[in-house]
Amino acid sequence: MLAYLDEVVEESGLGPRIHHRHRVTAASWSTGERRWTVEVTREDTGEQLRLTAGFLWMCQGYYDHRRAHTPEWPGMDRFRGEVVHPQHWPDDLDTAGKRVVVIGSGATAATVVPALAQTAAHVTMLQRSPTFFIARPKTHELAVTLRALDVPEDWTHEILRRAHIAEGDELQRMSFETPDELRTFLIEEMRPLLPEGFDVERHFSPSYRPWQQRLAVLPDGDLFTALRGGTASVVTDTIETFTETGIRLASGEELEADVVVTATGFDLSVFGDVAFTVDGEPVDFTERVTYRGIMITGVPNMAYVFGYFRHSWTLRADLVSAFVCRLLEHMAARGAEVVVPTLRPEDADMPLLPWADPENFNAGYVVRSQHLLFKRGDREPWTHLKEYVEERDTLPAADLDDGLRYS
Template sequence: MNDPSDTAFDVLVIGSGLSGINAAYRIQESLPDAHFAMLEARHELGGTWSQFRYPGVRSDSDLHTLGFAFHPWRAKNPIATGESIMDYLHKTAQKFDLEKKIRYRHKVVAADWRSEQQQWRVQVQVGDGEGGERRVTYWTKWLIMGTGYYNYDDPMKTNIPGIEKFQGEIVHPQFWPEGLDYKGKRMIVVGSGATTITLLPALVDSGVGSVTQLQRSPSYIMSLPQEDQPCFEKYAPEWLTLRYKRFMFTLIPILFYKFCIWFPSLASQFLVSKAAAQLPPDFPVDPHFKPGYNPWQQRMCLCPDGDYFKAFSSGKAHIVTDTIKSVVADGIELDSGDKLEADIIVTATGLNMRFLGGVDVSVDGEKVHVPSQYMWRTSMLTSLPNLGNIIGYWNASWTLGSDTASRLFVRLMKYQQEHGYTSVVPVISEQDKNKTVSASPLNSTYVRNAMSKMPKCAERGPWRPRDNWFVDNFAAWRGGVEDGLKWERVAQ
């Protein structure tokens, strides 16, 4: 069990979701003598999968790659429910004896790198946040941020004119009320992303009176079969089948992504035709399923076995592509002149992205302006020594990026020990700064809104944004640890 008086560590991992558990396993596996802990702000592990409770909540990536390489997803369905993902995370933590490393209700609020001590001084709020909390100071040589990419406390605030006039119930999926009674009622779900694609069939299946998806513009949506059984599975050993599935679910999305980027018109025609084939006969594809942007300019949505498309055959699910004139007491008036009546409005308009979990970071007491920094291999930031930040992929599952980052951090720690270094920090040249690029290739509203909060990338070498697991996996395994990094030995 954890000793609460123990506050000095070699490594602190912030967060115990997919990223935190993955990082903890890699540390335990490769640095068996390291003294480390995970600090979790919530009452349980799981991160996103602990918080999200809306109907039908499920992964928007396949579990063969969203799951861990060291503990493969064994179920046949690649798209999994939130409940089964939570069960998988608990079993992983128990199997590898990681749960004892987690300190719950430990919210990191600030971290200051102290050059003299060559350590991070971490301010932690301990308690449930209801008046009984206290501040505790931790010290650590390395700080790894596995805090995800969005604000757990505040959803993205979308300007919906007249929303205050609505006399029904307004719900944001991030804070879905327990026991919300929507059976037999009229619902409007505002949005076109992964949450909406998940909600629509789940609401239809659980007794909603009617549900209308109201979107300003459509998304590209692909159906993913739930029985992904290779022809040789009956004869091959399980370990081989699982590796094959993980490899194929890594390779095919990368190839498809490249196809979409290189041949956007062909990719668009393919995706729209696939959607049309799964909709009811004579269902209008344009404008509801014909986006005005190229594939992968926004994140692609997945639905298992086409359940989203099938929902429109129920007679309970409808879709409207229009813009909102104003919300009124009993529904939404549209710019087209039409009106949608509703008892409940769900604002599935995106997440409020946040970097470094909202932790205030500083160096020797001087606050670091994170948006001015550059990312080294999308995993470390200029100006911040011995700090690893875990970011998944925009165009693939989160855990693929999380694992390459965690293995890279472990390599850096080993290199530090072997050569007697006490700190490492990314340093970018002025020449590379002249070729600054965005950290994200997506132009979704929630991503655009967050760009001013995010650090930058550049065009060259370790400063480039990453989009290919095979390249990043090699870099984590065998890539150089000199280019773009400054190593120091400071007597303590």
């Protein structure tokens, strides 16, 4: 990933425009100046900088990178081993030959467990509730076929891109239209890859609908390989307390551990926890409404990137980028310097709904953070969190005069 980013930066001449180790702390809009002023701290020197811009584009993602989500369990203070969270992984952590318990069942746990199992004495994945897993080869079979036929690389890329998107669209469609059928499919796909006698229904059949939380993809089924090899195991239970030597579960079972990895997720961060003001007034985002999942009511000349839960994040980043470029061109064409998402007269009685609908997506980090986030409406253009299959057609055709006020 870093090699790819370095290549893009070099090819595009972006190096001089990127400022590393700079933390944005505040952003203030002045209607009189029609400018954003952004307060920045250089983390290496502590120097305070002030940057101005006519348009502000927030591309900070949605993780809280400073604070990981770690529940407090009884007895943690008496555990004699080491407790680490993947978000703050110490460089000097050595798990070779040690007993490791990984608390969690999501994509992070599914990544950490097989990696640690290569050298640890044993790794136990301790989960309160299961996750749907799906094994995929690191190299797509279609890619092997196309390259064997000496198909031009650009064609291969485009064909594979379409194949991945089509597969994602089909899984997403089934999750809404035939969830029981999809559940059966996912379980039966896992069953032959697991150790004989493994209780798939207990350990890998969640209570929620498929795709109500993320499917965790296993490259070459590496987690299943570790389970078959006996270097890893799965326990589904709740924690009663930490002990001096490990964890005691509600069932009474004790898991001995030298290292405990809390792969317990993260919390959302609203626009990087940057303090926003508009004409001197603090912006309370919990009282604002999204515009197409790209802008915020009452906040001028500001856009943000938020991707998909069920497709690659970058698919929506591409669509949002094209939308913002089209918006800037539209502003220039009509001689406007300011654009503000503004509710229309017909939206006066519109109900304001939570940021996400739990019936659609109910991952823990979403449920925990709803009270911090902006709202959505029940009509266009005040909705968001749509699927790629719809937005790839609707966003490029969106009316730039609907819900946007120019001056």
